Amino acid sequence: MIHFPSINIDHQCIVYLDSYEKVGEGTFDAYIDFRLSRDLEFFNRRLNTQLSSSTYIELRNLKTAKRLMRGCYYQLNLDILKDVVFERYLEQEEGLIGGFFNLSEMQVPTDNSLEVLQTHALLDNTELSWVNEPEGLDLQVSPSDDMKVFVKNVGQANWNELIVNGETCVLYDAGAELHAKKKDVEDIFNSRRAHLERSKPILVLSHWDMDHIHCLKYLEEEDLRSCFSAIICPNRVKSITSFNLRLKFQMALGKRHVFSLPIPVRTNGIAMHHWRDIGCLSFYLGEMSRNINFCGLVMFVEGISKTSNFTGDCRLSQADNVYKQEMANIDDYKSHILISPHHGGDYGATHRHYSTPCNNIAISVANNNTYGHPHKDMLKYLSTLGQVIMTKDIGDISFDI
DSSP, X not given: OOOOOSOOOTTOOEEEEEEEEEEETTEEEEEEEESSHHHHHHHHHHHTOOOOSOOXXXXXXXXXXXXXXXXXXXXXXXXHHTTSOEEEOOHHHHTTEEEEEEOTTOOOOSSGGGOSEEOOOOOOGGGGBOXXXXXXXXXXXXXXXXXXXXXXXXXXXXXXXXXXXXXXXXXXXXXXXXXXXXXXXXXXXXXHHHHHHHHOOEXXXXXXXXXXXXXXXTOOHHHHHHHOSEEEEESBOOSHHHHHHHHHHHHHHOGGGEEEEOOOOOSSSOOOEEEEEETTEEEEEOOOOSSTTTTOEEEEEEOSSEEEEEOTTOOHHHHHHHHHHHHTTOXXXXXEEEEOGGGGOOOOGGGOOOOSOOOEEEEOOOTTOTTOOSOHHHHHHHHHHSEEEEHHHHSSEEEEO
């Protein structure tokens, strides 16, 4: 979840809590990124360090008396951290994570002033938002007898392609796991680089979580120009890493090839709002939410024999809303492929529904992940709809549509 209030305090060091792992009672290994460049600059100045391109930090053995919330912003308590040694990583080895604090000697906080991750003053949401909707998009995708959905095995992350006549028309998300080493992330991208350079697809980002964008982190502007013709994404980034990546796309492709879409106003939180059709592709945006998973970009594809729903990390109920809108405009009910939202995660029984026909369900997920994905209740439900196939079991997944 992300808080989006309305004023900024310069002397705060605001960070984004990306994820954490429980290592003991009230003790966690937490992974944070800086909200904006000024927060990083304040951190470097106060702690006399020079953290630069790899801005994620690991807080090892963090003690807290509060319930931590992934996707929330916190004020980083530099008064505590200035007395703890900051261990830098070699950036070429560790990738995203620039260093760590070992807080094993820390006592359990008795009030907010002693917390490392503190509550903060109001923030200005517009600082992370940039809306840009150029008029034209030089792409029309038509159904073909040779049309495939390709789900690449990238562990606990997402990488999906729509391939038409042997060419990748759309790359939907390009993620790798948060803790992946830089070389491993580069290897994932390079395994498809030649294909992307030949095809120059549109890149579609469901949202800006690292497990959906990590493989783009280490690319130079020339790489982006060589591999992509345009990018379509929600306008809301979450931290300095995604902010800088969006800026790099603006510089590489030019603003008329960067479609940064505004988030629709909230009605019921489930309705998905149609943005545009591009041939047999339809794009939908989730409504304004504190959780960026729920205001992401979904892509629906109508092939000759099957349809497919690319869902990112939205709720299953939101994916169902897209499917129902599309079925209302389809004369004959075709076989259907669902790329399951959020690695098979579950948001409760209220959101655990999806329309039929649904013949195949693909889940991109890693073995023994710390999130418990796929959730047992969601997996049980999806199995009633059709055949469930997981990357952790068979590796890459491909469907003809």
